[in-house]
Amino acid sequence: MMRYVLVFLIFVFSMFAKPVIVVSIPMQKEFIESITNDYEVVSLINGGIDPHTFEPKISDMKLIGDAVAYFAIGIEFEEKYLDKFKAQNKNLKIYNNDKNIEKIYSNHNHDGHDHSQWNKHVWLSLKNAKIIANNIYESLQDINSVNYDSSYESLIEKIDSYDLKIQNLLKDSKVKEFVVFHPMLTYFARDYGLIEISIEVDGKSPRISEMMSVVDGIKKNNIKFVFAQREFSTKSAELIARESGAKLEYFSPLDVPLCESLYKFSEIISK
Numbered sequence: 001m002m003r004y005v006l007v008f009l010i011f012v013f014s015m016f017a018k019p020v021i022v023v024s025i026p027m028q029k030e031f032i033e034s035i036t037n038d039y040e041v042v043s044l045i046n047g048g049i050d051p052h053t054f055e056p057k058i059s060d061m062k063l064i065g066d067a068v069a070y071f072a073i074g075i076e077f078e079e080k081y082l083d084k085f086k087a088q089n090k091n092l093k094i095y096n097n098d099k100n101i102e103k104i105y106s107n108h109n110h111d112g113h114d115h116s117q118w119n120k121h122v123w124l125s126l127k128n129a130k131i132i133a134n135n136i137y138e139s140l141q142d143i144n145s146v147n148y149d150s151s152y153e154s155l156i157e158k159i160d161s162y163d164l165k166i167q168n169l170l171k172d173s174k175v176k177e178f179v180v181f182h183p184m185l186t187y188f189a190r191d192y193g194l195i196e197i198s199i200e201v202d203g204k205s206p207r208i209s210e211m212m213s214v215v216d217g218i219k220k221n222n223i224k225f226v227f228a229q230r231e232f233s234t235k236s237a238e239l240i241a242r243e244s245g246a247k248l249e250y251f252s253p254l255d256v257p258l259c260e261s262l263y264k265f266s267e268i269i270s271k
Contacts, residue, residue, distance in 0.1 A: 022064055023071040027123050027258045028097060031136050034155045035148050047254045050231045051075050065089050069143055074098035075120050095139035097132050098122050104186050121253050125187035126163040130156060162259035166266045173270040180227045181237045184253045199236050211240055218244040225268055227251045
């Protein structure tokens with residue numbers, strides 16, 4: 001008898017379970033859930049995980065097999081795995097949330113060859129965030145033609161509001177440079193006319209001479225803060241902060257809510 005009850009309960013649960021959307025990073029989950037609660041939204045990457053070296057686990061692939069859609073954002077693992085996701089689930093719809101975003105490219109030299117790469121942290125810009133929000137809205141409309149206009153417009157209003165607040169906060173700030181371990185805030189710097197100084201060089205930990213050059217720049221330009229990232233080793237940032245007299249702070253590109261996270265960063269560097 002208990003077996004039949006269990007089967008019935010599983011059947012009832014499956015009837016009322018929400019369809020699953022899988023995304024790459026937490027801010028996509030945040031934006032989807034700001035627009036609708038019609039889906040169970042799962043982010044493959046969460047705080048403390050390096051998005052540049054992440055690879056899906058077997059449990060992630062199983063989750064993909066049950067999803068109605070995957071929302072990509074342009075980070076490294078997607079290039080290798082999106083086709084595998086589609087092979088795992090023939091009915092899976094894949095949407096690129098970074099489309100229509102103007103990418104920032106950087107040139108570096110490796111093994112005697114010049115390489116040009118675009119900075120993957122497109123979501124760390126409120127101007128880009130509006131484009132991502134629109135892409136997500138259009139993707140949701142494609143999956144299910146429900147009217148999400150009101151909640152989508154509320155999300156855009158929030159992004160615009162925080163963008164204006166950050167502009168007002170930074171416009172009178174004398175400090176126009178900030179130091180981060182990893183070049184994650186390149187788009188943010190572009191939006192507000194700032195200069196991002198990265199401790200990491202071409203994706204590698206810096207040499208002592210390179211770190212001392214950053215220390216000299218911090219002292220010369222009276223930069224008060226050095227930002228480490230929990231997804232990476234903080235030793236270089238700690239050393240630079242100690243040698244320069246700057247205060248060590250932390251910022252993660254995966255922190256949500258996105259608007260509040262970028263505003264908090266702005267408050268710190270404007271001091």
